[in-house]
Each structure stands twice: as C-alpha cells, then as structure tokens.
Amino acid sequence: xxxxxxxRGGIPSKCCFNFFGQQIPEAFVLSIQxxxxxxxxxxxxLVLFFPLSKFC
Numbered sequence: 001x002x003x004x005x006x007x008r009g010g011i012p013s014k015c016c017f018n019f020f021g022q023q024i025p026e027a028f029v030l031s032i033q034x035x036x037x038x039x040x041x042x043x044x045x046l047v048l049f050f051p052l053s054k055f056c
Contacts (some may be wrong), residue, residue, distance in 0.1 A: 015039035016056030
C-alpha cells in the first residue's frame with residue numbers, strides 16, 4: 001500500500017496506489033475512511049488498532 005500526501009490546495013490529501021489483498025479481522029479495525037473523490041482509484045483506508053497502521 002502506498003499513499004500520496006499533499007498540503008497544496010485542490011489536490012487530494014490521501015490517495016491509494018497499492019492495495020492490501022487479504023482479509024483483516026473486523027475486531028482490528030479502528031475506522032474506515034474513503035479516499036478523496038478526485039483520486040484516480042476509489043478506495044477505502046482502514047485504520048487498525050493492532051498494529052496501529054493504515055491499509056487500502
């Protein structure tokens with residue numbers, strides 16, 4: 001998984017370019033966030049409790 005971060009106006013703050021292809025237990029998920037509508041690939045970012053990390 002890789003992210004693109006930007007502080008410039010008009011450019012999405014988070015976009016996913018690589019994706020995690022395995023199941024993640026629901027109990028590990030802290031939150032789910034949609035990527036910006038202007039990202040090339042529409043995706044969800046999962047923020048996990050353990051280990052504290054983010055996956056597309």
